[in-house]
Every structure is written in structure tokens, then in C-alpha cells.
Amino acid sequence: MNFLGKTAVAALAVAFASEAAATEWNVSVWGKRRAFTEHVEKLAELVSAKTNGEFTMNVSYGGLSKNRENLDGISIGAFEMAQFCAGYHRDKNRVVTVLELPFLGVSNLEEEVAVSKAVYAHPAAAEEMEQWNAKLLMTSPMPQYNLVGTGDPRDTLAEFEGMRVRATGGLGKAFEAVGGVPTSVTATEAYQAMESGVVDTVAFAQHAHLAFGTINQADWWTANLNPGTVNCPVVVNIDAYDMLSDAHREALDSSVDEALDHYLANYATLLEKWDSVLAEKNVAKVEIDEAVLAEFRAKAADPIRDAWIADMEGQGLPGQELYELVVKTLADHRASN
Template sequence: MKHYLKYGAVAAISLAFAGEAMATEWNVSVWGKRRAFTEHVEKLAELVSEKTNGEFTLNISYGGLSKNKENLDGISIGAFEMAQFCAGYHRDKNPTITVLELPFLGVETLEQERELSMALYAQDAVKEDLARWNATLLMPSPMPQYNLVGLGDAPAALKDFEGLSVRATGGIGKAMEAVGAVPTSMSATEVRQAMDSGVVKAVAFAPHAHMAFGTIENGKWWTTNLNPGTVNCPVVANTDALNDLSDANREALLGSIDEALDHYVDNYTNNTMAKWGPALDERGIERVSFSAEGLAAFKERVAGPAATSWIEDMNARGLPAQELYDFATSKLEELKGM
């Protein structure tokens, strides 16, 4: 009897270790703190764990694994399995997706941003671009149009941006440069210190980031309708890690993306934006709106030249720039029902 118990116990322990060995954990590198910008990643982790009964978990780290500008490098060497990054942080590393950061592209809603990004991510040239980093694009982080929170006197007209130091990345930076501002590219986590020290006098962010990174704590004004564009911030997986997943775990991950994005858009629309107006009012931040004529002149001055410059630059790199630009603009027209 003892003999059978002995081997039964060994078998039970072996099965326990086998089950433990079968569990899969992925490390996920994001930054800052949990906020609207990371809600789809948080929801994805929740869904994956539920669908696999805890056998596949996503361990989300807010800055503990990598600097945000180095997340794509970390993915490339397998330092972690999933990460979020913004194309404008390192345009040379992911040139194809910077087409979605062109100023005045015309995206009007989070849903349009979501669908346009997912469609572009499926293009062969974009897949090949990210494959250089052993990365597979999973989903975007849809954001509304950026606007500025600033210090000092509020600009009354576009000419008042002349000489203003502005944190603005990608195409937004190009747009601000066109009205005489001095754009500076820096990561979101560096912005508050730069603002406090006077390195920049204004910051271009979406509303959630203005709240999350504290620009409204000492800001004096906010532009309601400048709307020069937004940034594209994908979530990617290390391709080898994705391929190594079991079929069930891969399905749990990829099959949860749509629901995670649904949650993200709903949260941004009904939670973040509901807080934005009251947050400005509580701090006495002045709302600055520009005339339709001024904005039209701004767009005319910026949009065409920026697109032409982008196409020329990408062509010089051997990328199908015109094809990507035409795809993005025609897809957006389709989404807008034009």
C-alpha cells in the first residue's frame, strides 16, 4: 500500500510541475502610469487570463523594463514579449507608420483612428518594416487630435506662436514649426520637468496625457481647436514569442484584441473626456479658439508640403511612400463615407 502511495505521490507532484511548466507569462513594457492610453493593454491582459484560466498571463510593467523610447529595441532582442511605443519617438525605426502622424490628415474620431491604423498595419510594407525589429503589430492606441496646454499669455492668433518652445513630436512638430513655433521632441515622462524648468512653454498632447502627466497643474491656457494631428502608438509583440505560443494561447491573445479596443474607445469617450472639461474649469485654464479662416490657412500652409516632404523622404529610403499615403487617405475617406 505504501508502495503505491509513494508512486502516486510522485506522479501527483510530477503532474503539478508539468502544469506549472505549461503556464506562460509575458512581460509587457509600457510607461507612465495606468491611464486611458493603456486601458486596452490592461483589458487584453484581463481577457487573456480569463480565457486561459490563468495559464497565460501578461505582466504589465510601467517603466520597469525599459525606457519608452527603447521599447522597440527591447522587443527586437526579446527582452520582453510585448510593448507599446509611439512612432514619433523614433521615426527612423518605423518609417511606414509615420504616415498616420502627418499633420491635418483628417481623422475625426477614435473609431476612424482605430480602423485606419488596423488597416495600415495589415499592409505588407508595414509588416516588413516592423519585422526588422522582430515585431508584429497587434493594435493601435487610438487618440484624439492633439492640442496645446501652455504657460504665459494665451495666443490670440496663430502668429502668436512665433518663437514659442513647444513639445511636439512627428507631424505635429512640423505643423507647429510652420507657424513659427520651436518644436522639441521628448518623451511624455520628461514633459512636466521640462515645463516646470521653462525648457518648453507649451505641450502638445491628447487630453488624457495632459491630465496624466500634469501639464494642466501649472498650465494657463488650452487650444480647443488647433487640431494639428495626433501620434500613432502601436502595441507590438515579439514575433518569435508570438509564434511560440500554443494555438489556444495565441487565439486567446489575438481573439481578444477587438474587445480590448472596444473597451479602450468606450473608456476614452465616456470617462476621460467627461473629466476633461471639469479639470480645466477647476484650474481656471483659459480656453483658446482660433477662427475658421486662420485654421484653414494653417492647414493649407502645412498639410500639402508635409505630405510631399514625407513621400520624398520615404521614397529615398526605398519605401512605397505614395502607395502608403494613397492607401491611408483613401481608406480614411472610405471610413468617413466620403
């Protein structure tokens, strides 16, 4: 073989080596880019930068799967990473639903990150996710949910009686405990449900009221109901994770906290603007009386928590231990700050 031939073979070998070193992941989320997906976008940016473009993520907003089917897609390897919300399929992710119990007392996003990390790290959570070939990577921390509604504000428990509310998971159970009629239509269906009168009210975090347009249907918003929130993990396919090179795995793992920090900073900016959004859209800000909140907590918090623990223990899961882990993590987080 002449020199040119050897050079061509060497160049081809380098090309093949470079191709083999490249990793491309598909990531399934839904809706549109918003505060709820900023950590996923930041993660993709960081990983690409740390690997000089050798590890890239294609974030797809609904093009790969329906939001209720993302965990199924992960289980069969249809894509490598996905976001989902526990309330969409409570039977598939029972452990993390502890984070959706009403009135847990989580007061900010930093605390939500802390309790989520603790629960995700529990062996029961990892074991349950393994059934879906999924590894919990990071949470999508959201503030306490609050209602938007049409017509006269509903600011007493008597007015919650018969109220058709879009609320999933533990939030749905909380409203049911005071006579509400919860429906678990997906986030992308909420605007239409409100517009058509299928629901009277929608429970969302602020970003979702903006992103999915429910704020545009609203006459009022409850500023301080704060019944709880939903938990929405980002997971990766275990096989895909295990196939990463050490360098690419390190790039992914080391970027999680930074991606979450970016998410928190971005969300803080959104919250600062929230009052001006309400004013711009002529949505009344409703403050619920403390006595009403206390009555709501009494009817919803303890009974639903006790029922959840009994249900989990009956299925062989450490329900009491998981609840106590959340309480302890909250206390420890506050003590360290």
C-alpha cells in the first residue's frame, strides 16, 4: 500500500473512531419550552459543552410520545430520556407519590428539590423505577399549585362542593375530600377543558397557567391556597445510561445540579413577574382566609396521608418510612440554612 493509501485508511479509522465516540440521545417532553423544561434544556447544553459536542440531546416537545406514555417509552428504549408526572400513572411510580401528598409543608423550590432528591435516592424508589428500565435523574421542582377559575371566586370550602377541578394525584384527593370533583386531564388538555366548561377550575403552578393558557380563561387566582404540588421526574433509560462511556456519564451526572440551579434561577424570575401578569390579564388575586385553610388541612392532610401510608404498606412498600424521610429532610434542610 502506498503512502496515500495508508493515509486514507488512517483517516477512515479516525472518522470511524469519532463516530463511535459520538452519543446522541432523544429526550421526550411535552407542550412547549417553558420554565418546567429549562433544566432539561440546560442539561443538554452543559453535556454538549463538556464533551465538545460528542454527547448531544435532541429535546422533543411531544414528537416522540404522549406525556402519559413517556415512562412506557423509556421502558422499551424508544428514547433515552423523558420527563413525566407521577399523577399521570400513580400505579407505575407509587414511591414518588409521597411527594404529592397534600399539605406537606414544602414552602419553596429549594425545599422541593431537597425532598425529591431524598426520595429518589431511597432504594424503594430506584427498585420501582428499575421495573420500567428507568433511572431517576432529577426532579422538575414546582411551587405549590393554586387554582384559576371562572365566575365568582371560590374562597370557602362550601364553594368547593361540586367544583369540577383539574387536579391530579394527591391534589385531586385533597379537593375530593372537601366535595370537589377532580379530573386528571393532562396539562395540554386543560385549556380546552376549561374553555368548554368540562372543569370550573384548574390547579397548576404559575408557569403552567401561562404556558397552557388557562390564565387567559381565568377571572381569579388563589394566591395562598397552597394545597400541594405534583412531582415530575426526569428519568433515563438504564441500558442507555450503562452504555455511556465513563467520560460521557460523568458529563451527564456532573451537570444535574447545575441544570437544577439554572431552573431555580429562571423560575424565580417568573415568580417576580407574576403579579404584573395577573394585572395585565385582569385576573383577581384571591386570598383565602386562614380559618378556611385550617379547615381544608384538617379534612385533607391527615386522612389522605394516613390512607396513603396504609395503602403503600399493604403493597409491601415502606410508606411510613418514606413519609418520615420527607419530614426529616425538610427539617434538616431548614436547619442547615
